[in-house]
Amino acid sequence: MSRIVFLNGSFLPLEDARIPIMDRGFLFSDGVYEGFGVLGGRVIDNDLHLARLERSLSEIRIANPYSREQWAAFEQELVHRNDMDEGFLYLQVTRGVADRDFFFPQEGAPTVVMFTQKKSIVHSPAAEKGIAVISVPDLRWKRRDIKSVSLLAQVLAKQAAKEAGAQEAWMIEDGFVTEGGSSSGFIVTKQGRVIVRPLSNAILPGITRKSLLCLAEETGVVLEERLFTIDEAYNAAEAFLTSASNFVVPIVSIDGRPVGDGKPGAVTRRLQELYLSMARAS
Ligand code: PDD
Numbered sequence: 001m002s003r004i005v006f007l008n009g010s011f012l013p014l015e016d017a018r019i020p021i022m023d024r025g026f027l028f029s030d031g032v033y034e035g036f037g038v039l040g041g042r043v044i045d046n047d048l049h050l051a052r053l054e055r056s057l058s059e060i061r062i063a064n065p066y067s068r069e070q071w072a073a074f075e076q077e078l079v080h081r082n083d084m085d086e087g088f089l090y091l092q093v094t095r096g097v098a099d100r101d102f103f104f105p106q107e108g109a110p111t112v113v114m115f116t117q118k119k120s121i122v123h124s125p126a127a128e129k130g131i132a133v134i135s136v137p138d139l140r141w142k143r144r145d146i147k148s149v150s151l152l153a154q155v156l157a158k159q160a161a162k163e164a165g166a167q168e169a170w171m172i173e174d175g176f177v178t179e180g181g182s183s184s185g186f187i188v189t190k191q192g193r194v195i196v197r198p199l200s201n202a203i204l205p206g207i208t209r210k211s212l213l214c215l216a217e218e219t220g221v222v223l224e225e226r227l228f229t230i231d232e233a234y235n236a237a238e239a240f241l242t243s244a245s246n247f248v249v250p251i252v253s254i255d256g257r258p259v260g261d262g263k264p265g266a267v268t269r270r271l272q273e274l275y276l277s278m279a280r281a282s
Contacts, residue, residue, distance in 0.1 A: 002014055002015065005114065005115040006074055006112070007112070007113055008111065019097075019111060022099060022100065023094055023096065023097050023111050024095040024097070024098065024105075025095070025149060028102070029149050030060075031094030031111070031148075032053070032057060032062070032093055033093070033147055034056075034147060035049075035090055036049050036090075036091070037245060037246075037279070038085075038086060038087050038116070039279045039280065040085060040086070041080070042282060044244070045208070045211050045282075046072060048210060050071055050072070052205065053091070053147075056146050059143070059145075060146060061104070062093060062094075062095055071091075074114065078115075084118055085118075086119070086121055086122065087117050088245045089114065089116050089117075090115050090116075091112075092111075092113045094111045094149070096111050121246060124246070126246060127248070127272065130249065130252035131167040131168060131249055131250070131251055132167060133167070133241075133254050135171075135172050135177070135230050136160055136170070138171035138173040139156070142201060142202075144179075144201060144203055145202075154169075154181040157181040158181040168183060169181045170254070176197070177197065177227075177228055177233060178197065180241050182243060183242060183249075184204070184208065184243065185197070187232065187239045188237050188240075188265060188268065190235075192222065192237070193222045193224050194223050195226060195236075196225055208242035208244055208247060211278070221267065230255075236259060236260070237259075238251075238264075238266075238267055238268050239251035239259045240264075240271070247272070247275050250263075250268045
């Protein structure tokens with residue numbers, strides 16, 4: 001069976017879904033995206049993701065083509081048509097098709113694309129055994145709070161990680177960790193405090209981060225939102241990342257140095273379970 005994708009209001013086989021070369025997403029990266037985790041056929045933290053989409057669109061002045069209810073209905077239909085139980089749902093909105101010119105087109109509609117990727121999140125090797133990360137300079141622009149489709153710096157960062165035998169890159173700016181190439185970064189101090197960088201234009205406001213912080217607060221885990229350096233990360237008891245496509249993933253080494261005892265830590269495991277219980281129950 002062919003994968004069914006969503007393009008501008010229609011559901012169609014992947015091979016029939018075409019976008020003109022004059023699409024501004026292709027020419028200028030003039031668009032934003034969202035990525036959702038799917039578990040048990042349900043989209044996790046959907047309202048929070050759709051709220052962030054609304055904000056990303058409004059920050060780059062693209063009118064949101066659908067209401068939250070419409071988005072949710074399209075997503076559910078797409079998940080259903082692809083018979084997807086677990087995986088990732090990708091959504092992208094660009095400023096649409098117009099002859100190449102920097103100025104916004106006077107008329108026309110945005111291009112809207114959604115597709116699914118089946119994958120195992122809960123029992124992935126990453127979630128079970130943990131991953132290695134490397135540090136790289138953060139080469140991105142200054143509005144990282146917008147979920148822009150312009151991801152060249154992250155593509156290069158993550159490829160460098162792969163070539164170094166790691167799975168994620170932690171980006172460094174002014175000596176501090178900003179975030180992962182496609183994830184939010186956390187460390188756990190030897191005293192058991194969970195440290196995460198506060199929200200600002202320097203990072204994407206991760207939805208899994210937000211959701212996990214709410215859950216963790218209720219369980220009495222001590223949280224501290226502040227900047228941390230890569231040296232602090234080397235010396236941390238534990239480290240982990242969060243993202244919609246991977247939930248909570250332990251980090252067991254940074255730049256080739258084991259984190260703690262080089263195995264997923266107890267606090268990380270607890271938070272992993274906490275997020276998973278919420279996702280399963282939702
Ligand atoms: N990436 N930071 C960056 C730079 C990201 O690209 C992502 C998500 C996150 C985590 O955000 P969330 O919890 O909302 O997924 C943080 C997605 C999954 C991707 O590009 O595939």
